[in-house]
Amino acid sequence: MAVETGDMMLVRVQRENFSVDQEIDRVRNRSTRIGGIATFLGTARDHSQGREVNSITFEYYEGMAQKKLREIRERALQDFDVIEVLILHRHGAIEIGENIVLIVVGAEHRADSFQACQWCIDELKRITPIWKLEQTPSGDVWVEEHP
Amino acid sequence: MNTVQVTVKMFGLLKTLAGHQHELSLELRQGSHVRDLMDLLHARYPQVGEMILNKQVLISINQEIAHQETEIHVNDEIALLPPFAGDCGSDE
Numbered sequence: 181m182a183v184e185t186g187d188m189m190l191v192r193v194q195r196e197n198f199s200v201d202q203e204i205d206r207v208r209n210r211s212t213r214i215g216g217i218a219t220f221l222g223t224a225r226d227h228s229q230g231r232e233v234n235s236i237t238f239e240y241y242e243g244m245a246q247k248k249l250r251e252i253r254e255r256a257l258q259d260f261d262v263i264e265v266l267i268l269h270r271h272g273a274i275e276i277g278e279n280i281v282l283i284v285v286g287a288e289h290r291a292d293s294f295q296a297c298q299w300c301i302d303e304l305k306r307i308t309p310i311w312k313l314e315q316t317p318s319g320d321v322w323v324e325e326h327p
Numbered sequence: 328m329n330t331v332q333v334t335v336k337m338f339g340l341l342k343t344l345a346g347h348q349h350e351l352s353l354e355l356r357q358g359s360h361v362r363d364l365m366d367l368l369h370a371r372y373p374q375v376g377e378m379i380l381n382k383q384v385l386i387s388i389n390q391e392i393a394h395q396e397t398e399i400h401v402n403d404e405i406a407l408l409p410p411f412a413g414d415c416g417s418d419e
Contacts, residue, residue, distance in 0.1 A: 238412065239338060239339060241336070241338060241387075241390075241406060241408070243390055244387065244390040244406070247390055304413060305411070305412070305413020306411070306413065307411070308411060308413065309338070309387075309406075309408050309411060310411055310412050310413070311338055311339035311340075311409065311411065311412050312412035313339075322339050322340040322343070322409070323410075323412055324339065324340055324383070324409050324410040
């Protein structure tokens with residue numbers, strides 16, 4: 181199957197797991213000017229604020245979440261000296277250790293890719309309507325319920 | 328008095344507080360603003376209303392964050408947004 185390389189594939193919210201290598205290649209193949217690729221991979225951990233966590237479920241606002249992620253990608257391309265940006269977030273039930281979120285930034289030089297990558301994940305967490313439900317031994321907890 | 332029927336999408340903890348409803352169907356006076364919706368929510372769902380008053384919940388209209396003075400029109404897509412997963416001090 182041919183790998184799609186359109187902009188649609190560079191910002192996604194999807195249930196399925198993803199291949200980090202495949203997503204890095206998606207960015208790498210956008211330009212031969214790329215000389216450095218920075219990535220951030222968020223994974224599901226088994227504890228949160230002192231509580232044991234068995235699994236996590238992510239809920240998102242269909243439409244608005246993708247819109248905010250597209251805005252983040254466009255602002256990163258505009259404000260940093262980078263060549264391509266990919267942002268991917270999963271929704272639904274996620275087991276401990278699995279992938280949750282991936283940012284991939286390709287630039288000519290490493291400093292720009294590192295800076296843009298950090299900005300993208302920080303901004304994603306700040307403005308994207310995605311919510312986390314943690315399944316714990318004492319019941320399900322929305323993250324905002326934590327003290 | 329002319330009224331408009333609006334649907335309000337609910338997410339996260341707010342769904343639980345509103346009796347496990349994904350959407351609320353509410354009737355507002357024509358020409359109502361977000362602050363009128365806040366008053367109605369506070370009357371019907373006090374816990375949800377408290378979270379809005381404490382600024383723990385954002386209200387979006389047509390997928391943009393709205394303000395108290397924003398006017399609500401028929402067919403607007405309205406949603407109540409509790410704190411996002413990444414903005415609660417958590418970190419993957």
